[in-house]
Amino acid sequence: MKWWRTPPAELPGDQRPPDGPITRRSLSVVLPAYNEEAVIAETVGRCVEVLAVLAPDYEIIVVDDGSRDRTGAVADELAAANPRVRVVHNRPNRGYGGALIAGFHAVRTDLTFFMDADGQFDIADIAELLRLREQGHRAVLGYRAHRRDPFMRLVNAWGWNVLVSLLYRLPVRDVDCAFKLYDTALVRLADVQAVGAVINTEMLVKLSCLGQRFVQVPVRHYRRRHGNATGANLRVIFRAFRELIGLHAKLRAWSETLPPEAAAAIAMPDTKPCPATEAATVPSPIATLPGEAPAVGPIV
Numbered sequence: 001m002k003w004w005r006t007p008p009a010e011l012p013g014d015q016r017p018p019d020g021p022i023t024r025r026s027l028s029v030v031l032p033a034y035n036e037e038a039v040i041a042e043t044v045g046r047c048v049e050v051l052a053v054l055a056p057d058y059e060i061i062v063v064d065d066g067s068r069d070r071t072g073a074v075a076d077e078l079a080a081a082n083p084r085v086r087v088v089h090n091r092p093n094r095g096y097g098g099a100l101i102a103g104f105h106a107v108r109t110d111l112t113f114f115m116d117a118d119g120q121f122d123i124a125d126i127a128e129l130l131r132l133r134e135q136g137h138r139a140v141l142g143y144r145a146h147r148r149d150p151f152m153r154l155v156n157a158w159g160w161n162v163l164v165s166l167l168y169r170l171p172v173r174d175v176d177c178a179f180k181l182y183d184t185a186l187v188r189l190a191d192v193q194a195v196g197a198v199i200n201t202e203m204l205v206k207l208s209c210l211g212q213r214f215v216q217v218p219v220r221h222y223r224r225r226h227g228n229a230t231g232a233n234l235r236v237i238f239r240a241f242r243e244l245i246g247l248h249a250k251l252r253a254w255s256e257t258l259p260p261e262a263a264a265a266i267a268m269p270d271t272k273p274c275p276a277t278e279a280a281t282v283p284s285p286i287a288t289l290p291g292e293a294p295a296v297g298p299i300v
Contacts, residue, residue, distance in 0.1 A: 018053070018054065018127060020053070021053070021054060021055060021056055022054050022055065022127060022130040022131055022134065023054070023055050023111075023130045023133065023134055024056075024057065025055070025057070025109075025110040025111050025133070026057040026058070026059075026109035026110045026111065027051070027055045027057065027058045027059075027109055027110070027111045027112075027113060027130075028058070028059050028060075028061055028103075028106075028107040028108070028109040028111065028112050028113065028184070029047055029051065029058065029059070029060045029061065029113050029114070029115065029123070030061045030063065030100060030103030030104065030106075030107065030112065030113070030114040030115075031043060031044070031047070031060065031061065031062045031063065031103075031114070031115060031116075031117040032063045032065055032096060032099035032100055032103060032114070032116065032117065032178075033062055033063060033064055033065065033067065033071050033075070033099075033117040033118075034064075034065045034066070034067050034071070034093065034099070035067045035068055035069050035071060036067070036071050036117045036118055037067070037069040037070045037071045037074055039117065039118060039119045039225070040062065040071055040074050040075060040078075040117055041074055041078060042119065043117045043118075043119055043123075044060055044062065044075070044078050044085060044117075046122075046123055047060050047123050048060070048082065048084065048085075050123045050124050050126070051123070051126075054126065054127055054130060055111075055126075055130060057109070058084060058109075059084050059085075059086060059108075059109060060084060060085045060086070061086050061087075061088060061103045061106050061107065062075040062078070062079075062085065062086070062087045062088070062117070063087075063088045063090060063099040063100070063102050063103045063106075064087060064088070064089050064090065065090045065093050065094060065095070065096075065098065065099040065102075066090050066091055066092045066093030066094065067093075072087070072089055075087040086106065088102045088103060088106050090102055094195055095195045095196050095197075096196065096197055096199065097192070097194045097195040097196050097197065097198070097199035098195035098196075100114060100192075100199055101192060101193075101195065101199070104187050104192075107184055107187070109184060110183070110184060111133065111181060111182070111183060111184060112181070112182050112183075112184045112187045113126060113129070113180070113181045113182075114178060114179075114180060115178055115179050116178040118224055119222065119224070119225055120221055120222050120223070120224055121142075121178070121179050121219065121220070121221065121222070122219075122220055122222070125142065125179065125219040125220055126179075126181065128217050128219075129142065129179075129181040129217060130181070132215055132217065133181060133183075137213070137215045138182065138183040138186055138212065138213075139180075139181075139182050139183070139186060139207060139212055139213070139214045139215070140180070140181040140182075140214075140215050140216075140217065141172060141173075141174075141177065141179075141180050141204075141214050141215070141216045141217070142174075142177050142179030142180060142216075142217055142218070142219040143172075143173040143174035143177050143216055143217070143218055143219065144174055144177055144179075144218075144219065144220075144221040145218035145219065145220065145221070146220075146221060147174075147221050156237055157174075157176070160175070160176070160240070160241075160244075161173075161174070161175055163241070163244060164201055164244070167244065167245075167248050168201065168204075168205050168208075168248070168251075170201070170204055170205065170208060172204060172214065172216065173216055174216075175200050175201055175204065176197070176200050176201075177219070179219050180200075182203075186207060186212060187203075189206075189207075189210070190202070190203050190206040190207055192206070194243065194247060196239060196240060196243045197236070197239075197240035197243060197244075198240065198243045198244050198247045201244065201247060202247055202251070205251055206251075
């Protein structure tokens with residue numbers, strides 16, 4: 001069954017498509033979508049095709065974030081035809097973070113994965129993330145091995161990653177890569193609130209504060225074939241940087257107390273002030289070398 005986009009011969013030996021399921025855990029795939037009428041059916045269809053092989057106990061949650069085109073209508077048609085597809089409609093548009101939060105709230109499975117719906121990622125790359133989860137890693141972060149974006153977006157992304165490292169001491173290679181797998185228990189625990197572009201930063205900072213370890217793996221990235229990326233808008237960029245600074249102030253006194261049963265299940269400390277907002281020697285924003293995926297521990 002040829003469900004992969006890159007022929008097996010072009011993939012590293014440990015990343016070639018498996019013959020059967022990688023996990024029996026239940027999995028939710030959250031797809032935030034804004035004006036993706038041209039590609040949403042293809043993205044959902046690809047998810048169905050791949051997940052039927054890799055993670056048979058799955059659901060797909062499309063979050064139509066106040067789209068002005070037929071994204072919501074197309075998603076509703078897909079859900080009507082397939083009981084594994086569900087749709088959440090945000091009215092009005094709540095932004096990228098708001099779309100993810102709506103999807104997270106709808107999750108009812110063991111694992112939560114999210115990916116952009118614009119066709120720039122291949123869901124088949126979730127195979128390596130699922131393998132690592134089966135090895136015990138509860139937070140697996142994809143990073144774009146070769147990012148296929150216009151030059152200015154690459155410059156903006158570089159500046160964003162540097163600033164995140166300066167503010168939060170997060171040695172994460174690609175903070176906002178929309179290809180991440182978490183235990184749903186961790187998502188519930190973090191209870192992210194940011195409705196804008198800083199949602200990934202908030203999630204990672206909170207989990208780091210609680211002692212959760214990350215592992216990072218390269219994933220493929222493709223050029224956008226349809227529509228426009230809202231993140232390229234200057235107004236969106238300035239708002240994102242403003243939100244990042246504001247988040248730093250909000251997290252300064254942040255701490256989380258786990259109920260005993262959650263602490264036992266996740267093996268984290270009961271209470272811990274957030275060290276990621278304290279002054280410290282700043283590590284390199286690039287935590288991994290090209291082609292490597294080492295585990296990244298809490299920054300203390």
